[in-house]
Structure formats: structure tokens, C-alpha cells
Amino acid sequence: MDKATVLLIYTGGTIGMEHNPATGTLEAVNFDALLDYLPELKHFDINIDTCAFNPPIDSSNMTPRLWARIASIIEERYENYDGFVILHGTDTMSYTASALSFMLENLSKPVILTGSQLPIGQLRTDGKENLITAIEIAAERQADGSATVPEVCVYFNNRLFRGNRTTKRSADQFTAFESFNYPPLAEAGVDIHYYPEHILRPKPGRRLKVHYRFDSNVIVMSLFPGYSETIARQLFAIPGLKAIVMRTFGSGNAPQEDWLLRELRQASERGTVIVNISQCVNGSVEMKRYDPGLSLLEAGVLSGRDSTVESAVTKLMLLLGECDNPGEVREIMNKSLCGEVSF
């Protein structure tokens, strides 16, 4: 086989930051400065090209427009590379990974997001191992030349996850990410051990199709005992609101208040898509298990099953941008597009 080729896309994040002595905060440095800390890249038996956001961003500033920029970089150079690595801040990495998984339909090459909790210039940085292994995974091919992991993934602290299953779980531990409802796709120790039974295979003969349209008229509503009727009414009546990710209790339960069920039913009838996601990070919504869940189902609320909030929000944003009517959005929300929910 030829030498593998990987495109490294630098968007920003802690991995490429340094302390600003004047303010004491971490600030992004340019890509050349970051590459100076990585002489290891020259020792790879892989051709690595690079491309960078200018200026790099803290991922709190990520937007659908920037997701589109990343996707278009991948689309334009798709044929030239075996895989792609995206250096990204950890704060919104799971949102970007989820969004890209829905944008890149028929993906047959690895797109691996990684970053770090400590800047690459610090002695104890986790950035080097994360980046070096992410590049190896992006370049990894099977005997027939096809990609070993043809998915959008997050690689962090020795584990490779399906991107749209991840959540940032820690602000300070190296184990920054977790996939609470789906097992890792690979684990890195002395060797990188892949779990092919968990990895999606692309449908043969389909070309990459990139979806760019997002509609941000979505809110996340997190329930708690004592949720105010006045506030809920105002929320449901927001002009232009098209979808609500409702974070419920346990297996998808909400207070059986008449006003709440009435508001939900009326919003559904107006075409607002309401998706039920549990506040528990592990497990699935099962609206038929208890009465409070069943009432939601009867009010027109959809089950988000075991989806993460990040995945439900970005999937809704993309479907609202791409579909012609709420019925179509509801229908596709009930399917798994790229392994984001379990059936």
C-alpha cells in the first residue's frame, strides 16, 4: 500500500494556547507556533498536510458557519486524503463531532477530532499523545485499502469514540470525554485495539454528500420540580421556535401537570418538534414505562431514545435546515442516521 496521507485541520482550542502574561488567560497561538512543539510529526511514516483557521478560535465561539467551513475543507480535499484529523477545543467538541457526523453523509474515511486539556507547550501536556494517536487512527487502513474507522470520531485519553455519542464530562481531568451509551470504537495501549463490531461500515458505492443548511430555532428546556408555568408558556410561544429538546427525568418522565401537557400538545400541533432526552447521561428514554412518560407520548412528544443532548440539538438543527416540513423532521428524528441512537 502507498504511504497514507492525512490532512490535519487546526481550528484552535487549549492544545494550541499559551499563557498571556498580561491577562493571565490562555490564548490561541498560530499554527506554525504549535507545529514547533511537534517535531514528532516529521517522524511519521504518513504524509501529513496541514490547514488552519486564521485566527484559531476558542471552541466556545464555534458556530454552524464554522462547521460548514470544516465540512467544506473536507469535501474539497476528500479524494486527496485517507483521513482527516481536526484539532478542536474540548468545550464544544461533541457538538462539532455530532454536527459533522450528520453533515457528512456516506462518509467512508476517518474524521477524528481531538484536542487537549493542557496546552501542547506544557511539560505534562496530554496534547501530544492525543494528536499522534489520532493521526495514526486517521491513517489506518484494512488489507483491502478501505479505512479501518470510516466515522466521525472523538479520540481522547486512549479511547476512540463515535463522535455523536460523546459528551464532555470533565473540565480538568485528562479523561475529558465519555460515551455513556455506546462502547469505544478503539482503545490505545501499547497497540491500538480496534473493535470492528462497533464500527459502522459505509454503504458501498455511495459518494460523499455534504449537507450545509442549519436552522438554529431550537432550544433545550431542562425540567425540574417546580418548573414555572408562566416561564414555560413564554418559552413555547417564542416566535420562530421550531424545535425543543426537553430534558426530562429518568426514563423520560415529566410532571403530569395539565398545563404542561396542554402546552406540549398545542406546540406539537403547531408543528414544533419536541424531543424527549433524559437528564440521566446513561440509559434510554422509554415513554411507555411510566404514566408520566406515556402522557408525553400522547401529547406528541418524540422519544430521543439514548441520544446525547449534543447529538439531538445538532440533528434537529440540520433537519430543520434540510427538510420541507415538521412531519419529515419528526420521521427522520425517529431513525438512526449514523449510529447516534440505539434501536
Ligand code: ASP
Ligand atoms: N476553552 C477551550 C476550548 O474549548 C477548552 C479546551 O480546548 O479544552 O477551546
